[in-house]
Amino acid sequence: MGKLLRQHRVAAGLTQETLAERARLSGQAIGALERGERRHPHRSTIESLADALQLTEEQRTELAAAAARRRVPAARPGEPSADEPVVHASLPYDLPDFTGRTQEIATCLAAVPSGSSQTIRIIAIDGMAGSGKSTLALHLAHQCAELFPDRQLFLDLHGYTPDQEPVSAAAALEILLRRIGVPDGQLPHELEHSAALWRSRLAARRMLILLDNAVDAQQVLPLLPGSSGHLVLITSRHKLADLDGALHLSLEPMSEPDAVELFTRVVQRPIEDQQGLVKLAGLCGYLPLAIRLAATRLRHRSSWTPRDLADRLRDQQHRLVELSAGNRSVAGAFELSYRDLTTRHREVFRRVGLYPGHHFDSYTAAALCGFSVHDTRDALEHLANAHLLREHAPDRYTFHDLLRAQARDTADREEHASERKAALARVLDYFIAAVQHAHSVIDPLPGMGAAEHNLPPITDRDQAMRWWERERNNLLATVRAATQAQLDAQAVELAKALVPFHSHTGHAQDRHDVQCAALRSARRLGDQAAEAHVLVDLASACHYLGRRTEARTHYEEAITLARAAGSVLVEGRAVSRLGALCRSEGAYQQAEQHMRAALVLFRSIGDDRRAAVTLIGLAMVYERGGRYTESLRAFDEALPVIERIGPSVRVGRSYHGRGLLYRRLGRHQEAHEQFQLALRHAQSLHDREGELRALLGLGLVEYNQGKHQAALELLHRVLDMSHTDFEMIEAEALTATAAVHVALGDHDTAAPLHEEALAIVATHSVHDLRATILNNLADTYMAASRPAQAAARYRQALTHCHEIGLTHEETRANTGLAHALERSKGSP
Structure with missing residues (x-):
């Protein structure tokens, strides 16, 4: 031939x-x-x-x-054919640098049939291309070879071999029968008869058979012995679910320590930079084939260090190109799996590779692909069975890093740029609709319609929040990708839709990053109203993060743009939020001016909902300034409107504000009732900030009533839940906890807690809270009989109170300072 x-x-x-x-x-x-x-x-x-x-x-x-395969004259009965000699042991060599897989080996060895076993043991090893299936199977076979004295046979079924068709079951049986000595003249012509002869010849023997690189279960089923005492090892890139009774073992990438050890063994020279090897193993995705290829390159480049190779691999666009040596490459191995797919499955593989997020479900994939959810789900399941995707949770898929690179490279090669952009546009439209739907479930507003049929089934608040948390990082990545692809209108719209979730959960950094990306898109659009809208949300994020100067700058720029665009709504939002910033800084007079101006703007356009929210802000300004009657009147005016038309989250904040007011007035039972209402409401909405503030309020009420142990339990819950997402609440909880310890006589514990709270507020310019904490710390020093230190802190508190007009804390500081000076026999 x-x-x-x-x-x-x-x-x-x-x-x-x-x-x-x-x-x-x-x-x-x-x-x-x-x-x-x-x-x-x-x-x-x-x-x-x-x-x-x-x-x-x-x-x-x-x-x-x-x-064509030619028949030769039949040999005498019992003699081997002229073409194929009898084979007793055809296992390829076991790699001397085999590394790891300890648990997998132990599992398989425990399943190997003993000499008296009355069963056949089939071990099917599946995994993605390059995961080391054949290497592991060969290693196992060599460890078990002595247990199977009759024969140890190896057959490559060429399920995924370049330029070669898979071996058919009939052809495989012909090869195997020849290898055990069946003459050509006695080879059956029918598959069924060949399988029966194979099973007959294996009876009463103990054989080890390694069937490598199978394409599917149908290829190997006729090759299985029918008698006991045999061990059959099968490797495949597909999950061979049709092999009933088999031990199925799916190989994952290696652990980091095993990957580093394999790298060290293959490179065959001392490497001092162990941290560099750790980075290299990670860049190889802990995939054995990738590690071998990278280590081989390093071995043959004596002047290279791990850092040199890592620099090459760090470029994601060229990483697969670098992972090659000789005729072997990671990309080539992946390509064989890809070419085995149907046209539809290839399309799904390419397009989900374009997804900017890390993991996805069938709804997201359907939007990317432009297919129905049902058809997309079927395709994803097939890709997972072929180890081209990993299903880490029901209907949640992700790529191995190198396979994601392969999918994107393939999409760049086979999809037109316009189609790639269209896929991203579709997923943006999907996410905008899905986020709006999830928010409508959490906080339904009048006029909201029913959800579209291609959105995930979100029917209650718990489902909505779980969906949001799952998609949180993916949504941020998608906004960034939209800005990069200049899908600007959709980037701005998705950023706008995400604001309520960021507000609910306190993920201020996420909110900041999303709005920064959206701001670039809004400016490119040349839409002043849209830019102003984004600036308001960016400023709110900066405010939460304690970057108050940036927040003020963004609010003022938003006001200017909104006025130029004639957008009363956006101007009102910016002015109202600027008032909230002033309130948090203790500038109560400015806060009142801005909020009253915002109230006029909202009422001028008939926006009762935002007008009511602004009234709540005014009520809180009045409360901090000691204007309790005006505060209660504002709460009473706003609450019925908020309860009727929302937003629901503000209902809880209204209860909380009234609770603060009642506590200030010494009406502890009424304060407790309002904080309980606020807590239940926040928990029903998964409003973390509202929940923390309500718990803090309840703890303070318990403290005011002398229930110190109950107060500590509530305050510790707040500290456990707040962390860095709500630093101001954490600071309030710390100083409140310290006050409880003072009441219990534990001054040594209290003072460091106050100091920790001061350290938090010092970086956020929160003058009113700083004054409160200074007074609390001074009280602690007084209780500990340290009047000189107490006087110093009271004086600091007075300075802040004079600057911001905080009357109740100023009175407290003056009274405390007088007592401190009297006890220390000093003078003011």
């Missing part, structure tokens, strides 16, 4: 490379055929060669006959 092929190629004036290109084969395949290393290529390969060589019908027939 090889000689004839070469004659036709030379006659046609073609090189091996040219023929390979025309026949869509590799140059290596052509060379192997002409040298006789491959004597019986698949029929489709012969047809491709004949077409490329433009052979006549007679020449085609001659070439096909030369490539």
Whole structure:
């Protein structure tokens, strides 16, 4: 066959490379055929060669006959065929640098049948390309070989071999039967008869059979022995679910320590930079094939350090190109899996590779692909079974890092730029609708319609918040991708839709990052109203993060833009939020001016909901300034409106504000009732900030009533839940906890807690809270009989109170200072 092929190629004036290109084969395949290393290529390969060589019908027939498997005269009974000698041990060598897989080996060895076993043991090892399936199977086979004295057979089924068709079950049985000594003349012509003869010849023997690189269960089922005492090891890139009774083992990437050890063994030279090896292993995705290829490159580049190779691999666009050595490459291994897919499954693989997030469900994938959710879910399940995706939770999929790079490279190569952008636009539209739907479940507003049928099933607040938390990082990545792709209107719209969730959960940094990306898009759009809207939300994020100067700048810029655009709504939002910023800084007069101006703006456009929210802000300004009657009147005016038309989160904040007011007036029972209402409301909405503030209020009421243990339990809950997302609440809880310890006589515990709270507020310019904490710390020093230190803190508190007009804390500081000076026999 090889000689004839070469004659036709030379006659046609073609090189091996040219023929390979025309026949869509590799140059290596052509060379192997002409040298006789491959004597019986698949029929489709012969047809491709004949077409490329433009052979006549007679020449085609001659070439096909030369490539066909020929029957030779039957040998005498019991003798091997002339073509294939009897084989007793055909296992390829076990890699001397085999590393890791300790748990997998232990699991498999425990399943190996003993000498008296009455069962057959089938171990099916599946995993993604390059995960080390064949290496592990061979290592296991060599460890078990002595237990199977009759034969140890290895057969590559070529499920995924370049330029080679998978071996059919019939052809595989023919090879196996020859290897155990069945003469050609006795080989059956039917698959069923071949399988029966195979099972018959294996009876009463103990054999180890390694079937490597299977394409599916149907390929290997006829090859399984029917008698006990055998061990069959099977490897495949597919989960072989149809192999009933088998031990199924799915290989994951290696652990970091094992990956580093394998790298060290393969590189075969001392590496001092162990941290560099750790980084390299991570860049290889802990995939054994990638690690071997990278380590081989490092071994043959003696001047390279791990850092040099890491710099090459860090470039995601070229990482797969770098992971190659000789004729082997990670990309080539992945490509074989990809080419085995149907057209529809290839399309899904490419398009989910375009997803900017990390993990996704079938609804997100359907939007990317433009297919139905049902069809997309089927495709995702197939990709997961083929180990091209990983399903880490029900209907939640992710890529191995290197497979994600492969999917994106393939999409760049096979999808037009317009289609890639359209896929991102579809997922943006989906996320905008899904976020709005989830928010409508948490905080329904009048006029909201029913959800579209292609959105995830979110029917209650718990589901909505779980969905949001799952998608949180993906949504941020999607906004950034939209800005980068200049899908600006959708970037701004999605950022706007995300604001309520960021507000509910306190993820201020996420909110900041989302709005920064959206601001670039809004400015590119040239839409002043949209830009002002984004600036308000960016300023709110800065406010939460304690970056108050930035927040003020953004609010003032938003006001200017909103006025220029004639957007009363956005101007009102900016002015109202600027008032809230002033209130938090203790600038109560300015806060009142801004909030009254915002109230006029909202009422001028008939926005009762925002007007009511602004009234709540005014009530809180009045409360902090000691204007309790006006505060209660504002709460009473706003609450019925908020309860009727929302937003629901503000209902809880109203209860909380009234609780603060009643506590200030010494009406502790009424304060307790309002804080309880606020707590239940916040918990029903998954409003973390509202829940923390309500718990803090309840703790302070318990403290005021002398219930110190109950107060500590509530305050500790606040501290456990607040962390860095709500630093101001944490500071309030710390100073309140310290006050309880003072009441219990534990001054040594109290003072450091006050100091910790001061350290938090010092970086946030929260003057009113700072004054409160200073007074609390001074009280602690007085209780500990340290009047000089107390006087110093009271004086600091007075300075802040004078600056911001905080009357009740000023009175407290003056009274405390007088007592401190009297006790220390000093003078003011």
